[in-house]
Amino acid sequence: MQAFLHRAWRASHLNHIRWGKNLALAVVLVFGTTSLTLMALFAPEPDRRQVSERVYPVTTVTAEPGQHSPTLTLYGKVVTPRTSSLTAAVSSEVRAVMVTDGMSVHRGQSLIELDDTDGALNLARMEADLLEAEASLLSLQQALTDNRLILDEEVALGQLAVRKASRYRRLGEDQAISEEVLNAALSEGHRQSITLQRQQALVNDLPNQIAQAEAGVKRARARFQEALVLLDRTRINAPFDGRVISVSVSPGERVSPGTDLAVIYDSASLEIRAQIPERHLSDIRQALASGQPIEGETVDSSAPQRITLTRLGSDISPGKTSVDGLFALKNDGLELGRVVQFSVQLPPIDNTVLLPIEAIYGGDRVFIVTGQRLEAIQVDRLGERRADNGRHSVLVRSSQIDPGTSIVVSQLANGVTGMKVSQPTSKLADVKSATAPGV
Numbered sequence: 001m002q003a004f005l006h007r008a009w010r011a012s013h014l015n016h017i018r019w020g021k022n023l024a025l026a027v028v029l030v031f032g033t034t035s036l037t038l039m040a041l042f043a044p045e046p047d048r049r050q051v052s053e054r055v056y057p058v059t060t061v062t063a064e065p066g067q068h069s070p071t072l073t074l075y076g077k078v079v080t081p082r083t084s085s086l087t088a089a090v091s092s093e094v095r096a097v098m099v100t101d102g103m104s105v106h107r108g109q110s111l112i113e114l115d116d117t118d119g120a121l122n123l124a125r126m127e128a129d130l131l132e133a134e135a136s137l138l139s140l141q142q143a144l145t146d147n148r149l150i151l152d153e154e155v156a157l158g159q160l161a162v163r164k165a166s167r168y169r170r171l172g173e174d175q176a177i178s179e180e181v182l183n184a185a186l187s188e189g190h191r192q193s194i195t196l197q198r199q200q201a202l203v204n205d206l207p208n209q210i211a212q213a214e215a216g217v218k219r220a221r222a223r224f225q226e227a228l229v230l231l232d233r234t235r236i237n238a239p240f241d242g243r244v245i246s247v248s249v250s251p252g253e254r255v256s257p258g259t260d261l262a263v264i265y266d267s268a269s270l271e272i273r274a275q276i277p278e279r280h281l282s283d284i285r286q287a288l289a290s291g292q293p294i295e296g297e298t299v300d301s302s303a304p305q306r307i308t309l310t311r312l313g314s315d316i317s318p319g320k321t322s323v324d325g326l327f328a329l330k331n332d333g334l335e336l337g338r339v340v341q342f343s344v345q346l347p348p349i350d351n352t353v354l355l356p357i358e359a360i361y362g363g364d365r366v367f368i369v370t371g372q373r374l375e376a377i378q379v380d381r382l383g384e385r386r387a388d389n390g391r392h393s394v395l396v397r398s399s400q401i402d403p404g405t406s407i408v409v410s411q412l413a414n415g416v417t418g419m420k421v422s423q424p425t426s427k428l429a430d431v432k433s434a435t436a437p438g439v
Contacts, residue, residue, distance in 0.1 A: 058412065058421045060369055061355070063405040067348040070383025070395045073299075076274025076327065078338045082240065082266035086111070088255040089233040090119065101246055105238040105264065112236040112249065112261050119231035126227040130220040137213035144206040151203050154196045161192035242267045245336070267332035272307060272340060275322040280346060280383075284325070285312070287347045296327075296344030298334070299386075306330040307342060343386055353401055354385060354393040359409040366396065367408040367415055374408065374419045377401075 092114040099111045165188075171177045245263040249255060276284060287294055294309040306329075313324035327342070334340060359366050364381055367374045379396040386392055401407070408421075 053420055055372075056412065056419060056421050058367075058369070058374075058408045059410040060406040061359075061409050063353050063401050063403060063407055065351045065353050065397075065401060065403060067350055068352045068354055068385065068395055069345045069348045071296075071343045071386045072276075072280060072346050072383060073341065073343045073386070074274040074276070074325075075339060075341050076272040076325075078329075078334045078336055078340065079271055079273045080265045080269050080336060081271070082242075082269045083245070084239055084264050084266075085260060086236055086239075086262045086264065087257075088114065088236075088259040088261055089257055090114065090230050091256045092116070092118065092234060092254075094249050094251050094253045094255060096251055097247060097249065099244050099247060099262070101244055103244045104267070105242060105244060107238055107240050109238045110235055111238055111244070111264075112247075114234040114236070114255070116231055116234040119227070119234050123224070123227040123231050126220070126224040130217070130224045133213065133217040133220040137210065137217050140206060140210045140213050144203070144210060147199065147203045147206060151196075151199045154192075154199045158192050158196040161188060164188070236261055238264060240264075240266045240268070243332070243336070265336055270329045270332055270334065270336065271310070272327040272329065272342065273313075273324050274327065274342075276312070276325045278322055281312075281323055283347050283349075284309070288312070292347060294344055294346065296342055298340050298342040303333060305333050305342075307344070309344065346383065349382055349395065349397070352382060352395050352397045353407070354395055355407060356409050357392055357394055358411050359407060360394055360396075361415065366398075367412075368400070369406040369408065369421060372420055372422065374415060374417055374421055376415075376417045 094112065095115050096113040097111075098113070099105060105111065168177065168181070242264050245265060247262045248260045249262075255261070284294060288309070288311070295307065297304040297306050307327040308330075309325055310328045311326050313326070327344070355366065360381070361367065361376070364378055365376050366379055367376055369375075377398055377400045379398040379401070382395045382397055384392050384394055408415075412419075
């Protein structure tokens with residue numbers, strides 16, 4: 001019974017403790033809620049400020065569309081259409097070599113000498129044959145003159161013989177002379193006639209003999225000239241002003257006709273052969289047809305060389321889609337076979353604008369400013385132009401660019417259409433470095 005009463009008393013005591021805790025918790029909750037409500041009601045009202053839109057500083061230029069010539073940068077190889085391989089024309093020994101690879105030579109300069117002993121002897125023989133032929137011709141010409149004089153005398157004698165025979169024939173008819181005397185007179189006339197015919201035939205044949213002699217003189221003279229040429233060919237001379245590419249022989253070597261001796265190129269005909277992109281060919285062809293010069297200069301040599309486009313190639317090389325252009329050099333300051341970089345001024349293009357490279361976004365977009373807002377527009381990129389100070393400008397064209405349009409020439413990291421900007425407008429010539437802080 002006591003145990004039961006003890007448990008009942010303990011349970012009642014625990015319930016009394018729980019009720020006290022719950023009451024304390026309820027008082028705390030009521031007090032906290034009341035405090036928060038009073039703080040919310042009597043708290044000071046915050047200062048409400050309006051958030052302003054950020055303005056990004058940019059640099060712009062005023063567009064001035066007009067005629068501008070793009071600069072085309074190309075790579076080409078120095079070539080020449082005039083390269084001569086000098087060969088031996090006679091069999092002989094090399095006597096002397098006066099040049100080496102890379103030497104500059106002038107037209108007519110002696111490069112290699114061959115032994116001319118055989119050539120000199122052959123020339124002497126041909127000269128003797130020519131003199132003999134000329135002497136024979138002179139002899140026949142003199143014989144023709146003499147035989148014509150003799151023919152004249154024979155004609156006179158023939159006329160006398162005819163008159164004598166006629167007189168004796170009349171005397172014979174009158175029986176004034178004997179038949180024997182008459183026959184002797186007639187026989188003399190016949191003999192004189194035969195002599196005259198022989199002399200006439202000789203005179204008639206002499207022009208033929210003279211023609212043969214003249215032909216003999218021409219043959220002898222031709223052989224003499226040939227011997228003279230062969231003797232002259234023992235000295236190998238430069239055919240033009242140029243530079244020696246290679247020498248293939250040394251003194252003492254025996255050469256035969258056709259043996260390679262040296263190779264030389266004409267330094268006045270040096271050209272640069274370069275591939276011209278297809279998109280520029282139409283304009284270049286029109287310029288060449290109208291006589292408009294297309295000029296430029298090399299950019300990777302210590303002394304820039306002036307060049308001029310002279311013609312376009314007549315075919316397309318295998319594996320290529322572009323046409324080669326041949327650019328003439330003003331001087332021989334570049335070596336044959338050198339690969340060079342050069343730039344040329346193409347024909348001017350109407351309604352174009354020159355912009356710094358920093359003004360181009362994504363290769364074919366620029367930003368214009370309208371009412372302090374950016375607007376991205378597409379442009380046709382038509383080439384570049386290289387200034388004397390080495391800076392490059394981009395040549396663009398767009399129907400949305402009018403005179404006076406403000407174009408952004410500074411780079412914006414996150415530039416988009418609609419962005420608000422502030423721009424100090426500058427002249428294009430004043431824009432030396434168009435950069436802006438990243439956004």
